[in-house]
Amino acid sequence: xxxxxxxxxxxxxxxxxxxxxxxxxxxxxxxxxxxxxxxxxxxxxxxxxxxxxxxxxxxxxxxxxxxxxxxxxxxxxxxxxxxxxxxxxxxxxxxxxxxxxxxxxxxxxxxxxxxxxxxxxxxxxxxxxxxxxxxxxxxxxxxxxxxxxxxxxxxxxxxxxxxxxxxxxxxxxxxxxxxxxxxxxxxxxxxxxxxxxxxxxxxxxxxxxxxxxxxxxxxxxxxxxxxxxxxxxxxxxxxxxxxxxxxxxxxxxxxxxxxxxxxxxxxxxxxxxxxxxxxxxxxxxxxxxxxxxxxxxxxxxxxxxxxxxxxxxxxxxxxxxxxxxxxxxxxxxxxxxxxxxxxxxxxxxxxxxxxxxxxxxxxxxxxxxxxxxxxxxxxxxxxxxxxxxxxxxxxxx
Numbered sequence: 593x594x595x596x597x598x599x600x601x602x603x604x605x606x607x608x609x610x611x612x613x614x615x616x617x618x619x620x621x622x623x624x625x626x627x628x629x630x631x632x633x634x635x636x637x638x639x640x641x642x643x644x645x646x647x648x649x650x651x652x653x654x655x656x657x658x659x660x661x662x663x664x665x666x667x668x669x670x671x672x673x674x675x676x677x678x679x680x681x682x683x684x685x686x687x688x689x690x691x692x693x694x695x696x697x698x699x700x701x702x703x704x705x706x707x708x709x710x711x712x713x714x715x716x717x718x719x720x721x722x723x724x725x726x727x728x729x730x731x732x733x734x735x736x737x738x739x740x741x742x743x744x745x746x747x748x749x750x751x752x753x754x755x756x757x758x759x760x761x762x763x764x765x766x767x768x769x770x771x772x773x774x775x776x777x778x779x780x781x782x783x784x785x786x787x788x789x790x791x792x793x794x795x796x797x798x799x800x801x802x803x804x805x806x807x808x809x810x811x812x813x814x815x816x817x818x819x820x821x822x823x824x825x826x827x828x829x830x831x832x833x834x835x836x837x838x839x840x841x842x843x844x845x846x847x848x849x850x851x852x853x854x855x856x857x858x859x860x861x862x863x864x865x866x867x868x869x870x871x872x873x874x875x876x877x878x879x880x881x882x883x884x885x886x887x888x889x890x891x892x893x894x895x896x897x898x899x900x901x902x903x904x905x906x907x908x909x910x911x912x913x914x915x916x917x918x919x920x921x922x923x924x925x926x927x928x929x930x931x932x933x934x935x936x937x938x939x940x941x942x943x944x945x946x947x948x949x950x951x952x953x954x955x956x957x958x959x960x961x962x963x964x965x966x967x968x969x970x971x972x973x974x975x976x977x978x979x980x981x982x983x984x985x986x987x988x989x
Contacts, residue, residue, distance in 0.1 A: 646944050653937050653944075656761055660934050663759045666769040667927050670729060673721055674776070674920040678913055680715045681878065684708060685909035688885050692902050696893060705889040712882035716740060716748070719773050730773030733757055739773045740879075746886075748879035750774050761933050767926055776919055778877040783911035787815070787870035789904065793896035798861040800903055804870050808853040811872075817849055817856060818867040827862050881908040 690696070691704045719740045722728055727735035731752035739752040754775060756768035782788070789801040799819075816832040822842055831839040831851055839851050849856040856870070885905045891898030 649944055650941065653941055657934065657937055659759050659761050660930050660937070663761060663767050663769050664927060664930050666723060666759075667767075667923055667930070669723060670770060671920055671923045671927070673718060673729060674771075674916055674923065677715065677718055677777075678916045678920065680711050680718070681909050681913040681916060684711050684715075684882065684885065685906050685913065687711070688902055688906050688909065691889055692899060692906070693893075701889050701893070705886055708882065708886050708889065712879075712886065715878070715882060716742060719777055728752070729770055730776060732770075732772035732774070735770075740777075746883045748778075748877065748883075750778060761930065762937070765929075765933060767930060771919060771923075776916065777879065777912075779875045780878065780908075780912055780915045782874055782876055783907045784904065786872060786874055788873040788876075789900070790869040790871065791897035791900040792867040792869070793900060794863045794865050795894065795896055797863040797866050797896040797900075799858065799863070799866045799868070799896075800860040800900055801868055801870075802857040802859040804854070804856045806854045806872070811853065814872070815851075815854060815856070815870040816867060817858075817870070819843065819862050819864065821864045827864075876908055878908070878912045881905055881912065885909075 687704050687707050691701055696704070719730055720728065720738055721730070728737065728739050729735075731737050731739040733755045734752050735757065737751050739750055741749050741751060743749070750773060752772055752774065754772050756772065757770050758766040759769050760766050784801055785803045785805040787801075787804040787806070789804070791799070793799055804815075813833045818830045818832075820828050820830065822828045824842075827843045828841065829839075829843045829849055830837060831849055833851075839849075843849070843858075843862075845858065848858060856868075858868075884901070888898055888902050888905065891902075893899070
């Protein structure tokens with residue numbers, strides 16, 4: 593009875609060994625067929641965990657890459673629109689400069705006014721442009737709201753906000769994909785400083801405000817400079833603040849007019865009785881500049897005050913052109929940042945691919961050696977099984 597039990601256990605042990613060897617052979621064959629070292633999570637749990645993390649990182653990189661493509665498309669469109677706005681500002685400046693020409697007949701000025709009206713309409717249409725999915729580009733973070741409206745008097749109002757929409761293109765970087773129209777078109781630094789001039793000039797006067805600044809940010813007073821003849825043949829000036837005289841002296845073109853924190857620089861030819869009223873204004877709107885240009889086009893070429901205001905309009909269009917150019921440059925910088933970030937993502941993808949290959953890909957040389965070793969072990973197990981079957985007591989009776 594003991595002999596039967598011993599023989600049965602030997603038989604079972606050799607059979608189990610054969611099954612184990614066959615399982616190894618099948619696993620080796622599957623590895624060689626797939627080229628993968630890891631076929632199931634149980635093959636190497638820690639490596640499988642790393643591979644799953646790599647897969648998650650690759651998916652995140654794919655999402656970031658899609659965001660970069662979308663951002664690039666939006667910014668390229670944004671850049672084109674700003675470039676067109678630049679062109680309109682420059683064309684308007686040139687048109688107003690032609691209107692300043694005293695040789696223009698009234699009908700010629702009327703023609704220039706129609707050109708300005710067309711440019712103003714195109715500029716407004718451009719400011720209300722939409723992207724491919726119907727979002728208003730210049731509405732800030734209110735893309736479904738039309739940003740700019742013109743009332744019956746030709747005044748433009750803004751219905752968007754002052755913020756930027758942003759796109760996340762990496763774990764630590766968000767790129768603005770638009771600019772609010774208020775910042776682009778309505779809050780441009782005044783090229784004449786901190787004031788807007790209102791001229792009261794005599795005929796043939798060529799007096800212009802070059803720049804007027806006020807370092808006291810809390811001072812909202814209105815100043816007025818009036819020029820008078822002096823006995824020595826020079827010009828003197830009288831300075832008023834909110835209607836009260838606060839200064840009078842001989843005018844020195846090199847130093848201008850100075851009072852407390854206010855400095856006023858003048859250029860051009862002065863005539864007796866010329867006066868400039870200075871109203872506080874640090875920024876201006878290009879829409880207002882278009883409107884003022886059309887109103888001033890109705891004035892006479894012999895009106896010195898009207899001509900001086902036209903000079904101011906050209907300064908504003910020029911400053912607007914520079915402002916838009918700087919905005920377009922900023923958009924170009926964002927596009928460059930996207931290119932750099934995309935390259936970094938591609939480099940990281942290669943790094944992840946190498947890491948995944950280290951854990952997952954099969955070393956064929958090692959795999960073939962292991963397959964051969966397991967094959968020989970299986971053959972040995974088969975021979976052992978054959979011998980085990982023959983081991984009975986009857987062979988020795």
